[in-house]
Amino acid sequence: MRTLIVSCSPKRRLSASGLLACVQRLSVRGTVRRLALRRRGDLPAVLEHLCQADAVILSMPLYVDGVPSHVLEFLREAETFCKENDLHPRLYCIANNGFIEGRQSEPLMRTLENFCARSGLDWCGGVGVGGGVMLNVNAVLMCLKLALLPVSLLLNRLLPDGSTPLDVLADTAINLLVLLALCSTILFFLVRQGRAVSAGADAGTHYTRVLIPSFIFIPMANVFFVIVSLFQGGLFRGWLAPKEIGQPNPEA
Numbered sequence: 129m130r131t132l133i134v135s136c137s138p139k140r141r142l143s144a145s146g147l148l149a150c151v152q153r154l155s156v157r158g159t160v161r162r163l164a165l166r167r168r169g170d171l172p173a174v175l176e177h178l179c180q181a182d183a184v185i186l187s188m189p190l191y192v193d194g195v196p197s198h199v200l201e202f203l204r205e206a207e208t209f210c211k212e213n214d215l216h217p218r219l220y221c222i223a224n225n226g227f228i229e230g231r232q233s234e235p236l237m238r239t240l241e242n243f244c245a246r247s248g249l250d251w252c253g254g255v256g257v258g259g260g261v262m263l264n265v266n267a268v269l270m271c272l273k274l275a276l277l278p279v280s281l282l283l284n285r286l287l288p289d290g291s292t293p294l295d296v297l298a299d300t301a302i303n304l305l306v307l308l309a310l311c312s313t314i315l316f317f318l319v320r321q322g323r324a325v326s327a328g329a330d331a332g333t334h335y336t337r338v339l340i341p342s343f344i345f346i347p348m349a350n351v352f353f354v355i356v357s358l359f360q361g362g363l364f365r366g367w368l369a370p371k372e373i374g375q376p377n378p379e380a
């Protein structure tokens with residue numbers, strides 16, 4: 129079983145699509161190749177690997193209720209390429225969107241289903257994930273927690289009234305478990321899809337989200353984006369920094 133996992137976010141680093149692709153990779157057996165489709169220049173490499181793939185998983189963000197434009201361009205080229213080379217891989221998708229409801233990705237899933245019907249590929253379903261930015265923040269917080277663990281242990285040794293190392297470890301473990309619990313249904317559906325990919329089966333389409341109630345998520349998101357806008361998008365350098373612009377499409 130040869131699987132091609134393509135991360136389709138234009139972001140160079142710290143994209144939710146990249147993160148979800150990494151997690152998906154852990155539950156897919158067989159030969160797995162991971163590629164990035166960030167811009168037009170990446171198209172040839174992805175098409176080349178399409179030839180050898182039994183299954184393809186596209187992990188992408190939702191843009192304006194649909195497929196990002198550089199992915200649409202890829203789909204157009206892939207349609208011709210698959211027809212010319214008589215390729216019929218199974219196609220799966222992981223979509224993530226900024227709003228909290230994963231179901232926002234439904235039109236994107238339909239687009240991919242229609243693409244498969246037209247191109248002769250086998251549509252096998254996908255996972256729509258709501259709260260993509262929050263997912264990224266969660267992942268960053270988990271890494272920070274782990275990275276700061278030695279510092280916390282050291283500080284607690286130096287401070288006379290500091291808590292015991294066991295307290296610090298327990299505190300970190302609880303924090304990590306809470307963050308993990310917020311993503312538990314996403315992990316569940318990704319593992320389920322990974323098993324279906326490995327078995328060559330249909331995974332069905334499922335929508336899930338970061339497990340934060342909307343009435344908490346909305347004010348938190350508002351505050352987050354006000355702060356980000358105050359820093360003109362440069363709060364997390366390389367993450368929210370301006371993206372590389374691809375070559376203009378002469379046909380556009």
Ligand SMILES: Cc1cc2nc3c(=O)[nH]c(=O)nc-3n(C[C@H](O)[C@H](O)[C@H](O)COP(=O)(O)O)c2cc1C
Pocket residue numbers: 137138139142143144145146188189190191192193194224225226227228232259260261
């Ligand atoms: C141009 C643009 C359009 C977007 N449109 C939507 C949208 O229609 N609905 C939504 O829920 N999120 C939308 N988002 C938010 C992204 O889907 C969200 O930030 C996602 O987590 C980005 O994924 P990535 O980190 O993999 O690039 C949009 C973001 C951008 C930059």
